[in-house]
Amino acid sequence: MFITDLSIRRPVVSAVFSLLLILFGLFIFWKLPVRELPSGLQPPVVQVQVDYQSAAAPIVDQEITQIIEDVVGGAEGIRSIDSTSENGRSTIRIEFDTDIDLDSAANDVRDRVSRVVDNLPEDAKAPEILKQAAGFTTTMWISLSSTTWSDLELGDYARRYLVDSFSSVKDVGRILVGGLRELSIRVWVDPIKLAANDLTIQEVEQALRKENISLPAGTLEADNIDLTINLDKAYKDISSVKQLPIKKIKNSVVRLENIARIEFGPVSQKTLFKAQSIDGFNEKVVGIGIYARSGASTVELSKRVKKRVEEVQKNLPDGLKLGVAFNRATYINTAIWEVYKTLFIAFILVILIIYLFLGNVKAVIVPAVALPVSLIASFLGIYLFDLSINIFVLLSFILAIGIITDDSV
Structure with a gap:
């Protein structure tokens, strides 16, 4: 009642206080993070991924998935564990309760997985622990394209120069290169020539492993x-590589080029990335997927990445183009803008209906002033409680219009 009595007795003080709330509210509004959903709404998720090339799905399940499932099953706060075993890869998705801290859950899973690393197959890659609170969807895809560069050259350039450049952007959690064809030496063995020289594929593999090595042989110390x-x-x-000796037969040496075709090529032929553009049919494209760090604002991250793209474009070699192929912030901005429009329409309709029912302009002034002052001042509370502008907050504003109007009338 004190505030009500003060506003009636001292209207100038009330007006000045309202203006201060509007000024500070507008100032804070531009500093608030913009997100699609409130942070902490979705449960934290930790994903364990292990690559085991050339292994069939049943072998991956038996030698990797089941071992990791058994060891991580005792972690605290687990809601569910979903695992997928496919050819060459094991993926285990662990969902925790919403009151569990994501970093603590990831550290617990990492410690448990490290206990069984020695029990995994030797040819399997080290387990990769990924953490994300809002799903494992990419925030943005950046396309690196060219009509003159090969896909091998594009992938090599992206891996050497662009991955590190975008990894340093604030709030970037992980970088994924899509359609990457890593440069390698492909050895295509001719089975007819192999049989003609009385060789097996195991002998060729052993020769490649034994001959192509680089080892430390100690140190030589002298006086000076x-x-x-x-x-x-x-x-x-x-x-x-073509001159690699495979086997000696009498006075001749069978070399690798005698039984195989050796050439540069990608590690895997099963990778492809495409981005829609005018010259898309003639372009080779490599994608750079950007994952947001847990708790980061997608809209703010999008702005930083776009700024980095502009900086990188200035130093690109001739024949390369860099652009944004997909941006999740576009959908978020559109959805939030639609809620803004709904909020404005609701405000206009409330004022219009009050005027039609009461037929008095003075009666309309009170809710017309109270509504914007109350809503703009609420940004101060959002800032103090470390919240964000999201769809739920804006929808609550629409509901609050009815409550404020009722109190004003």
């Missing part, structure tokens, strides 16, 4: 010099 000795038999170019 220290030398490091290395056994360097690693091949530097494709011509030296």
Whole structure:
């Protein structure tokens, strides 16, 4: 009642106080983070991913998935565990209760998985622990395209220069290169020539493993010099690989080029990335997927990434183009803008209906002033409680219009 009595007795003080609320509310509004949903609404999720190339799904399930499931099943606060075993990859998705801290859950899972790393197959890659509170969907896809560069050159350039550049952007959690074709040496063995030289594929594999090595051989110490000795038999170019000796038959040596075709090529032929553009049919494209850090604002991250794209474009080699192929912030901004429009329409309709029913302009002034002052001042509360502008907050504003109007009338 004190505020009501003060506003009636001292209208100037009330007007000044309302203006201050509007000024500070508008100032805070531009500093509030914009998100699609409130943080903490979705449960924290930790994903364990292990790659085991050339392994069938049943083997992946038996030798990797079941072992990791058994060890992580005792983690605190687990709601559900979903696992997928496919050819060459095991994926285990662990969902926790909403009151569990994501970082603590990820550390617990990481510690448990580290206990069984030695029990996994030798050829399997190290387990990768991924954490995300809002699902494992990419925030943005950046396309690197060219009509003159090959897909191998594009992938190599993206991995060497662009991944590190975008990883340093604030609130970036993870970078994924889509359609990456890593440069490698492909050895296509001719089975007829292999049989003609009385060789097996295992002998070829052993020769490749034994000959192409680089090992430390110790140090040589003298009075005035220290030398490091290395056994360097690693091949530097494709011509030296072709001369690899496989087997000696009497006075001749069977070399790798005698039984196989050696060429540069991608590690896997099963990767592809496409982005829609005018010259899309003639372009080679590599995608750079950007995942937001847990709790980060998608809209703010989108602005930072776009700024980094503009900076990188200035230093790109000739023939390369860099652009945004997909941006989740576009949908979020559109959805929030629609709620803003609904909020404005609701305000106009409330004022109009009050005027039609009461037929008095003075009676309309009170809710017309109270509504914007109350709504704008609420941004101060959002800032103080570390909340964000999201769809739920704006929908609550629409409901609050009715409550404020009722009190004003």
